[in-house]
Amino acid sequence: MSLPKTMHTSQPWRIHELTSDFSVEDVWAFRTPGAGPDDFPTMLAAMRAAGGPMKQAWPVRFLFAVRWKLGTFLGWDRPSAGVGERVASLRDRLPDDVRGAPRGPDNESMPLKAVYELDLESARELANKTVHTVMHLGWVQGANGDHELRMAVLVKPNGWFGRLYMAAIAPFRHLIVYPALTRQWERAWRDRDQAQAEHGEGTS
Incomplete structure (x- = not known):
């Protein structure tokens, strides 16, 4: 469900140190019944096992397909517009204690690339001709006492076109x-x- 932006900005996340020039676009909560304070890595592993956008329902797959086609046709997603080209990676801003932390896995099916992955939060980034965006995931205690996943989308639009x-x-x-x-x-x-059982059987 959607949350007020203060539900992200009021948390002591390390991402705040890196994104003073970004704005918080969306904050969303995901229910994880029975989750405890140490279950963030378990949740990340479960999300990866579930797959990315191509494992979504057909309306989402259709939207992503249209977006990538438009990006190809209009040149929005050229390498020259991406992270490390048009914009520097947030990894260049990492303090030393976070720089040495694991980044998290990357693969071709995941457009957002890992910035860092800590015990209670992780961040991934993507840039193109329209925007530089960060997906931040955090693990917090919810109102019912269980821990839950929260996602914040932070953006730095590329001028008026990016804002539109x-x-x-x-x-x-x-x-x-x-x-x-x-x-x-x-x-x-x-x-x-x-x-996890199926993944273990498939990799043994």
Whole structure:
């Protein structure tokens, strides 16, 4: 479910040290019944086992397919517009104690690339011609006492075009993408034991 932006900004996340020039676009909560304070790595593993955008329902897959086609046609996603080219990676801003922490796995199916992964939070980034964006995941205690996953999307639009782009896609994020992501990630938590067993059998 959607949360006020203060639910992200009021937390003592390390990401705040890196993103003073970014704005908080969205904050979303995901229910993880029975989760404890040490279960963030378990949740991340369950999410990875559940797959990325291509494992989503067809409306989300369709939206992503249209977006990538437009990006290819209009040149939004050229390497020259990405992280390390048009913008520097947030990894260049990491303090020494975070720089030595694990980054988290990257692969071609994950457009957002790892910045860092700590015991209670992680961050990934993506840049193109429209925006430099960060997906921050944090692990906090919810109102019912269980811990839960929270996602914050932070953005630095690329000029007026980037601001228009973010405004144009807001309804699709809120009405289609985030609800589908909620179903996928909350199901991943519920099915985590089965997914881990299957993954273990497949890699033995």
